[in-house]
Amino acid sequence: MRVVIVGNGVAGIEAALAIRAREPDADVTIVSEESDHFFSRTALMWVVSGQLSHRCIEPHERDLYARLRFTRVRRRATGIDLARRELRLADAEPLPYDRLLIACGSKPRPAPWPGAELDGVGHFVTLQDLEWLEEELHGGPSRGGRPPNADAHLASTTPDSPYRRRPSGWKARGGPPKHPVVVGGGLIGIEAVEVMVAKGLRPRFFVREEHFWPIALDPREGAWIADALAAHGVQMHLGENVHALHGDGAVARLAGDRGEVPCDLCVVAIGVVPNTAWLEESGLELDPRSRGLVVDEHQRTSDPHVFAAGDCAAVRWFDGSRRPEPLWYTGKFQGRVAARALLGDPARYERHVWFNSAKLMDVEYTTAGLVNLGVEDEREWFFEERGAVRSTLRIVLSGERVVGFNALGRRWDHSVWIRWIEERRSLQHVLAHLDESRFDTELVPPLKIPKDLRKKPAEPRAPSARTVAAPIY
């Protein structure tokens, strides 16, 4: 069987590994415009700061492709001929396939304001963005250097490709930026801020919303993170929109709601969109809102020989909506399911209890379940700890049933929380057994909740505009 995989990211590689585990003789070809070697996209920030090298963020040894007989093609995929079962490539012969897996991920959402094409303006999503930001902040890559064939993509790239390297403002400035700006209050935004802080810079951080990361944090939690950023010298611009970037060749000023500020480097981190523009004419069904590839529970697209996994696939969520899940672990799971499904197994992808974690500056963050979504008869139990450890714990209930957890400052085992959500546990049960989900490193004093607070009932929340019914898992 000839399997062609478009994309050398986590979904594509997980799929290739799963295919090889099941079919020792399958002919597997991986097409990538971006990179020779699979790398961890979530680790880009540490390469910029110098905590990791380019090589460190490659999760497998470099002989992986040879050892498992994966053929690599460093070309841009330009379209699909569904009738002839061929993948079209830029500057190369089309690749015939028996099964095609599209795992081409997402690309940065382009800045909707004028001036986005100036030098010194870019995103922080691709390997080429990483090289651009390293050049902007340090004048070049860290020791250990760039991966071999880093520029092989240039043979087939186009000006609008997310894998095109942005021009740097380093030369125009004659050094690192003095007035760096990051736009977009999400995870990529705070990572860009963090690498600037690591470099000793004092960036301005433009966040459209009134508090940091409202999709995941509530105002109290967001305020803590904003304070932590401010303590590192970050100038927070909360609740402020950006209107334009100005400059002569290279960016020099940024116009926001509250006037103009100097800006000689601007990282635009306002989200990602499925990288599916090349499929518009292919005949595959795209979700009208997100432009992700519509897939069924087997990750199969509207063509029975074509599958999709990862950020480019619009999957069905528990609330019935259809959109991509731009997450690392879901990309991994979808890739594995797609691999089994395209080989003919009855594998199904089932969206389970949501979980995630992150590190926001030096604050740990763990979440599981339905948080900040608005559930029926929503109640909330909140505890803030200020002692040897600073932490917050927020438990969300729908009626008497615990449906979500949000925690800052400590480490927790989300898999235990998920079990409680599945078991439809009460707040009292969860608080009585909370120690079972501890995951702090050793010798960290455990979270002590005073007895009266342990008995404190969850407080009702004002009903939100849109509520979802808590699913039975």
Added chain:
Amino acid sequence: MDQQGQNGLLATFREPWRTRGAVAYGVAAVLIGFYTLMYFRDHLGVEGGALDPETWASAVGLRSRWLFYGALYSVAMVGGAIYYLRRHGNSRYNRIRIAVNVAVQVVLAFTLPLVMPYFFTGDPNQFWKYEYYFSYFWPLDWYKLHPGSLQNVPVVLAIYSIVGALVAAPLLAYFFGKRWYCSWVCGCGGLANTFGDPWRHLTSSSTSSWRFEKRAIHTVMFVAILSTFLLFLDHLVGGRYATFHHVVDGGQWWSMKSLYGYVVGAILAGVIGTGLYPLLGPRVWCRNFCPMAALLGLFQKLGRFRIAVKPGMCISCGNCTTYCEMGIDVRSYAQNDESFTRAACVGCGMCAHVCPRGVLKLENAPRLNADKKRVGLPIVDL
């Protein structure tokens, strides 16, 4: 305030002295030269000169070059501990561990051997009997279980040597992992974690380096055990077999006892083990050659210590693998949701500390109970 985890501000790979730049080679050359003089002064014709470590020792008023070495060692560990705490001190585990390790070095491995003889004998020729290092055990301190050594030291210390090496060390390794020794007590580990910490990311995590490690360390362990056995045999029957005695403990450079000292003690532990810190990472000796690490590793493998992995949460960033000083590819387990115990792991805790997602946790737990608590996520329904 305690914050778990690093703060993302390490600039390791942008500093040439920490990434095999010219300065790193210079430091390695100095260290190699120093250890060569320490161990081979008798053969290098430096006796009495400016390059003689004994000259340095008497210049600072210490009675032997080994006590001078202990003093230097303690200074290097204290200085390295300050550097370490500035980088990783926001973790309570790191703070307490390094404090204990430095205290053991300064008290048990320097001060006590320095002063103890004065309490027990007035004869400087008898000092060596009471210059006892409580923090080293057989087979790392290979001489401690020799028939000669056991007979010559006071009975209490002989018992301490035997019980420590054969009962206490393996038992503690079974219950707490070999970290109780390698990361909390041992001077070699202590130097690696303090003075050697700037270079911890240089340890190779490749499969081939793991293959080499397994062969090398178990060979040294085998040799250490076999040679100790032969020394006891020689002690019992050596008088009757002159050639056997000659080969085992005859005093020539090529007799087994001297050869073990030169090859394992001097070259592998000293010249290479410490000399190559700035080029190959600080655990070259511990990882590839230390017989004690090999032995305790086997008990660790059977025992309760493990690194627990939270399912589904790993983002494969590579911080754990990069900062593992023992070259364990921690990420390969974490990204497959596998809790694991590796014989090599010295339990320094750095993988858990640098993990940006809080995926890893060192624990001493009866495995079944721990796994009952931690259910897998049935996301993929087949």
